[in-house]
Amino acid sequence: xxxxxxxxxxxxxxSGTSVKIECRSLDFQATTMFWYRQFPKQxxxxxxxxxxxxxxxxxxxxxxxxFLINHASLTLSTLTVTSAHPEDSSFYICSASPxxxxxxxxxxxxxxxxxxxx
Amino acid sequence: TQLLEQSPQFLSIQEGExxxxxxNSSSVFSSLQWYRQEPGEGPVxxxxxxxxxxxxxxxxxxxxxxxxxxxxxxxxxxAQPGDTGLYLCAGTTSGTYKYIFGTGTRLKVLA
Numbered sequence: 001x002x003x004x005x006x007x008x009x010x011x012x013x014x015s016g017t018s019v020k021i022e023c024r025s026l027d028f029q030a031t032t033m034f035w036y037r038q039f040p041k042q043x044x045x046x047x048x049x050x051x052x053x054x055x056x057x058x059x060x061x062x063x064x065x066x067f068l069i070n071h072a073s074l075t076l077s078t079l080t081v082t083s084a085h086p087e088d089s090s091f092y093i094c095s096a097s098p099x100x101x102x103x104x105x106x107x108x109x110x111x112x113x114x115x116x117x118x
Numbered sequence: 119t120q121l122l123e124q125s126p127q128f129l130s131i132q133e134g135e136x137x138x139x140x141x142n143s144s145s146v147f148s149s150l151q152w153y154r155q156e157p158g159e160g161p162v163x164x165x166x167x168x169x170x171x172x173x174x175x176x177x178x179x180x181x182x183x184x185x186x187x188x189x190x191x192x193x194x195x196x197a198q199p200g201d202t203g204l205y206l207c208a209g210t211t212s213g214t215y216k217y218i219f220g221t222g223t224r225l226k227v228l229a
Binding site for chain 2: 004006032034041042043044045046049093095097106107109110111112114
């Protein structure tokens, strides 16, 4: 149980284009989803928190107009990197939390999406 | 800014050796998780600790949460090549579901 998928697993795009990454909770409803960015050989950095049906909360320094997050259902959140540039190349990881009462605040992580912007 | 510092940053050991990874902060956490991540994959949860002084064992891995809930350690006994990976601690503070990830410890176990 508690499986999170991401699609695509890898994407290469040209500079200036937009890329959409999907994050799905396959066997549970995710009230909250999180988007992280990970540079090579570094730890995960939280970009934003999204709650179903409401606007995402972005961490300091993350451009909300560049990284558009939509959490339209309890099983799907999307991250769109708009007007991508080479410096946006990174490993993007989502996580989902059921946030059910009485349980610890566990997050279940997706397998990640490798974005390369040429 | 809340920080979780992990040490050591890198560790290369021979198969069969023991090792300890530390995760330290000046902040108090309501829970702390340990993950292992392999290249090109997402982090995989190893354990969650929530009570100060708590010790949990997972086969050859022993996790401890500090009494003050500001630090944690991961001890691996008789390391194997399959233990190779990036080990990450992540803490949550009371009132928030956000994770603060540690700086990471890259472990390589040589056969």
